[in-house]
Amino acid sequence: MKDILKVIRDEGLVSKRDIANKVGIQESALESVLSLLSSKGYLKTIDSTGEMPSGCIECPISKGCMQKPLAGSVYIITEKGKNYLQKN
Numbered sequence: 001m002k003d004i005l006k007v008i009r010d011e012g013l014v015s016k017r018d019i020a021n022k023v024g025i026q027e028s029a030l031e032s033v034l035s036l037l038s039s040k041g042y043l044k045t046i047d048s049t050g051e052m053p054s055g056c057i058e059c060p061i062s063k064g065c066m067q068k069p070l071a072g073s074v075y076i077i078t079e080k081g082k083n084y085l086q087k088n
Contacts, residue, residue, distance in 0.1 A: 001033060001036070001037060001042075002084075002085065002088055003023045004019060004023055004030070004033055004034070004037065005037065005042060005077060005081055005084065005085055007019050007022050008043070008075055008077055009077050009081075009085065016030055016031070016034075034073075037081070038075070040080075041078055041080045041081075042078060042080055042081035042084055043075045043076065043077060043078065044075065044076050044077075044078050045073050045074070045075055046073075046074040046075070046076055
């Protein structure tokens with residue numbers, strides 16, 4: 001789980017396929033881990049068709065990310081997720 005959080009933190013907007021390849025797991029397994037990380041409060045799912053969340057304002061890719069509808073989900077790391085990575 002930690003490796004997945006690191007990839008999302010370090011890569012920013014990254015596909016599930018790329019995350020799965022970087023951490024060496026199947027995409028189907030990644031789906032389960034992303035759901036678990038979201039349910040534990042380490043990740044938040046962003047609807048790319050709505051308003052930009054306040055946490056995205058400082059992101060260097062936020063303007064491009066929120067301008068066009070994206071296929072699938074966009075995940076961002078929450079403060080809880082950032083704290084977990086700092087402690088571990």
